[in-house]
Amino acid sequence: MTRNASPRKQGVLLINLGSPDSTDVGDVRRYLHEFLTDPRVLDNPAPIRHAVVNLAILPTRPKESAHAYEQIWTDEGSPLIIITEKVATLLRERIGANFDQDLPVVVGMRYQNPSTRSALQKLAGLGVEDLFVVPLYPHYAMSSYETAVAKVKDEARDLGLDMSLTFQPPFFDDPDYIEAMVEVAKPYLEEDYDKILFSYHGIPERHLRKSDASGCHCLQSEDCCQKASPAHATCYRRQVHATTWAFTEKAGIPPEKWDLAFQSRLGRDPWLMPYTDKAIEDYPGEGVKKLVVISPAFVSDCLETIEELGMRGKEDFLAAGGEDYRLVPCLNEHPRWIDTLEKFVKTFVDGGFHDARPTVPVART
Numbered sequence: 001m002t003r004n005a006s007p008r009k010q011g012v013l014l015i016n017l018g019s020p021d022s023t024d025v026g027d028v029r030r031y032l033h034e035f036l037t038d039p040r041v042l043d044n045p046a047p048i049r050h051a052v053v054n055l056a057i058l059p060t061r062p063k064e065s066a067h068a069y070e071q072i073w074t075d076e077g078s079p080l081i082i083i084t085e086k087v088a089t090l091l092r093e094r095i096g097a098n099f100d101q102d103l104p105v106v107v108g109m110r111y112q113n114p115s116t117r118s119a120l121q122k123l124a125g126l127g128v129e130d131l132f133v134v135p136l137y138p139h140y141a142m143s144s145y146e147t148a149v150a151k152v153k154d155e156a157r158d159l160g161l162d163m164s165l166t167f168q169p170p171f172f173d174d175p176d177y178i179e180a181m182v183e184v185a186k187p188y189l190e191e192d193y194d195k196i197l198f199s200y201h202g203i204p205e206r207h208l209r210k211s212d213a214s215g216c217h218c219l220q221s222e223d224c225c226q227k228a229s230p231a232h233a234t235c236y237r238r239q240v241h242a243t244t245w246a247f248t249e250k251a252g253i254p255p256e257k258w259d260l261a262f263q264s265r266l267g268r269d270p271w272l273m274p275y276t277d278k279a280i281e282d283y284p285g286e287g288v289k290k291l292v293v294i295s296p297a298f299v300s301d302c303l304e305t306i307e308e309l310g311m312r313g314k315e316d317f318l319a320a321g322g323e324d325y326r327l328v329p330c331l332n333e334h335p336r337w338i339d340t341l342e343k344f345v346k347t348f349v350d351g352g353f354h355d356a357r358p359t360v361p362v363a364r365t
């Protein structure tokens with residue numbers, strides 16, 4: 001049994017990115033508007049950001065995105081939200097079985113619903129005073145981890161909550177997270193394959209430079225991610241490499257059998273390279289006919305895995321002459337992932353994050 005080291009009532013908030021409320025174009029527009037007017041996502045000066053969003057993106061993108069969401073939508077709703085809710089239920093059951101206190105677990109989304117604000121209100125209504133927040137992103141990026149943390153802080157302040165907040169740090173090289181992924185990938189790697197592609201959500205290169213607190217490390221040399229630096233604490237590129245190194249070592253995958261690339265590029269700015277869509281199209285011409293794809297930046301399957309990698313990626317690979325394309329699912333409700341989350345909560349309850357507060361460096365804007 002895990003004992004509560006704090007006299008204050010504790011609770012857990014799982015925060016994920018969010019989806020539109022439905023596949024209606026209006027709901028998708030509302031979602032994209034909230035997402036893309038976040039200054040940590042589109043970080044141009046406000047007038048430019050609003051012009052880009054309102055004049056270049058919102059007139060056409062919602063219809064295209066709504067169509068993509070229709071391909072993945074289930075009777076229960078958005079996969080990302082449904083899976084996150086199921087994970088919360090499983091974590092609640094674990095806490096009920098293994099902890100000696102009632103610790104509510106509530107889900108909030110950074111964008112749209114269930115909102116971060118409503119989740120905090122729910123937790124406050126349950127008497128929670130000492131909150132453990134788990135942003136469901138293994139890697140630090142100002143457009144994912146940092147904006148989730150900032151949103152929780154802003155909403156808690158705005159609601160006038162007397163709640164202490166502790167944030168789970170990015171867990172990109174946590175051995176249990178890595179082992180859980182290796183376990184999920186095992187059946188996909190047991191059959192013959194030519195290459196495994198680690199595909200991570202991309203970000204603009206500029207975001208990496210902004211998040212470099214030293215101001216002089218990230219993208220300043222070809223091998224910046226290989227050289228030790230305090231900048232790595234907030235370097236998305238370094239952290240996705242670290243995940244890949246840990247995974248390939250654990251799974252025994254030799255260097256010639258894997259590649260790393262970045263997906264979901266938006267707009268004309270340079271994003272982290274190489275690009276997943278290009279790699280997938282080029283592979284068959286390079287002799288890679290049997291491809292396994294895995295996307296460790298997402299812990300729950302979502303639009304970017306099911307539609308972008310699972311449908312479009314597969315179609316492009318086969319059209320280019322590929323023969324066998326296998327997408328490894330995300331951690332979703334896998335018991336090893338629930339073990340990992342339970343471990344995070346246990347560390348919090350045991351007071352293990354005490355010295356880690358505050359955990360969030362704020363990127364220079």
Ligand SMILES: C=CC1=C(C)c2cc3[nH]c(cc4nc(cc5[nH]c(cc1n2)c(C)c5CCC(=O)O)C(CCC(=O)O)=C4C)c(C)c3C=C
Binds near residue numbers: 018041203304
């Ligand atoms: C400037 C644009 C974007 C940045 C930067 C960005 C970073 C980023 N995103 C995720 C996770 C997810 N993104 C998802 C969808 C999505 N992402 C963008 C744009 C940026 N993301 C858009 C416009 C969309 C919407 C869909 C579309 O129109 O293409 C999703 C899927 C959500 C779902 O409902 O399933 C996730 C998850 C991370 C982790 C990240 C930075 C590392």
Ligand SMILES: [Fe+2]
Binds near residue numbers: 201264
């Ligand atoms: Fe995204």
Ligand SMILES: [Fe+2]
Binds near residue numbers: 218231
């Ligand atoms: Fe870096």
